[in-house]
């Protein structure tokens with residue numbers, strides 16, 4: 001089974017606090033890695049480091065064996081990062097957002113109407129995103145999963161605000177991605193309804209004793 005992403009000995013310090021130190025992980029094609037941990041532990045930080053959006057104080061991340069600086073084009077093509085806040089344009093309609101997002105992703109030929117239907121927003125096409133519910137905005141952001149060619153999906157709290165049908169829809173999409181040899185790295189405060197060897201877990205615990213005391 002091929003290794004998609006490998007992180008070695010990562011250390012991240014933010015605002016003077018060590019979030020994690022000497023953290024290593026590996027994710028193979030066809031597998032999910034669920035990053036767990038309490039609020040503020042550093043899960044989003046880890047995802048951003050692995051997506052190449054943030055530098056660790058120490059350590060290295062390689063995608064298909066390549067550090068980002070050696071092959072930025074490979075990273076751009078083969079990773080998809082969706083953050084925990086839906087990156088929608090408030091003043092654009094649902095349909096315009098889907099179209100705009102696909103253009104930005106270089107997937108301009110994507111049928112926005114089809115996407116709208118796929119993510120369950122048909123009938124809401126003319127509503128400005130700022131008037132959509134949190135779950136509907138999340139569905140716009142997640143629509144990228146239906147056209148992205150990237151092998152590695154990095155998703156920060158993708159289930160937030162989704163109803164049960166939305167969660168089922170996402171699980172189905174994840175299954176298709178893994179079946180095609182994709183890999184998925186995600187955070188979720190909800191347990192995943194996945195079992196078996198495809199699912200790995202990594203827990204980040206607060207490092208700082210003072211911080212642990214504050215929480216207890």
Ligand SMILES: Nc1ncnc2c1ncn2[C@@H]1O[C@H](COP(=O)(O)OP(=O)(O)OP(=O)(O)O)[C@@H](O)[C@H]1O
Nearest residue numbers: 014015019037038039040041042043044045046187
């Ligand atoms: N831009 C930043 N500058 C400085 N510190 C930051 C920044 N972003 C996050 N942090 C700090 O890093 C720590 C970890 O934040 P992070 O968002 O990675 O946690 P998390 O585990 O994803 O939390 P949650 O479960 O609440 O989403 C927090 O204490 C946060 O205040």
